[in-house]
Amino acid sequence: MFAVELFFNKEFDEYVRKVWMHFDKKGISYFMNRFENLSPHITLAVYTDISDLKGFKEQLEIYFDNVSPLRLRFDIVATFPTSGTIFLAPTMTEELQRLHKDYYNKLDKYNN
Template sequence: MGHSVVFAIEVYFNKEPEQSIRDLWISIEEMHPLTSLNAIEGARPHISLAVCDVKTPHNVKQVLLRQRNLAPFPIRFDAVGCFPTTGTLFLSPVMSTPLWLIHEDIAWTLSQSGIELLPYYRPQQWTSHCSLGLNLYGTNMTTAFERIAQIFVSLSGKVTEIGIIEA
């Protein structure tokens, strides 16, 4: 039996919000270097629409064929939040119809291919977010949250791309 691979389907933003989010990554990196997304080679600011553990990666890649002509849509981030149990600090986008629909479509398409999403990414359980820092626990989360709350201003832009990564 073959081994499984974890894949994430992500959406990416146009230049302005991407750079603003990278600036927030750097701000966190200055305080807590080991939690930085900025230090991950090839990392881009994104929203993960689906994460799945599969034995047949081809099936996941087929899902992207349905979305390859993604029409850009507006995105706005107005809030900062955290997942305390995973130590994740994030920006929370305003939920829009296009964001909700693309998530639902991908979840449905994957399920039709027999691919199950990891629990946090399933419909009715998904919290849309753009990660700013990882593994921030206790006072590290508190100081990072305070820093971001002091410098964050609402971000607007567009979702312009969709992609898949091996997580």
């Protein structure tokens, strides 16, 4: 399984990690804080299989070379019901929606 994830700037990354630690200390949710090598992120796409991984990586690099940083807002706190993971959901802005649509259009041949 493969995922394409968008990562945050240092300040927001640190903020989210502090929230994870707070939830862990209060006994609300420990999953994210104790998951090794996990960074706060937005998952843009998930693939069960990519037959041409080298070509995919090349196209991914070309695509993201032309993408500017996004301004995002997170207005919703939600949970994944199966794991109990608490997450901040991004507000769907025109910019985020355009990125999502454009990504799937440009890398369409890898969609499975």
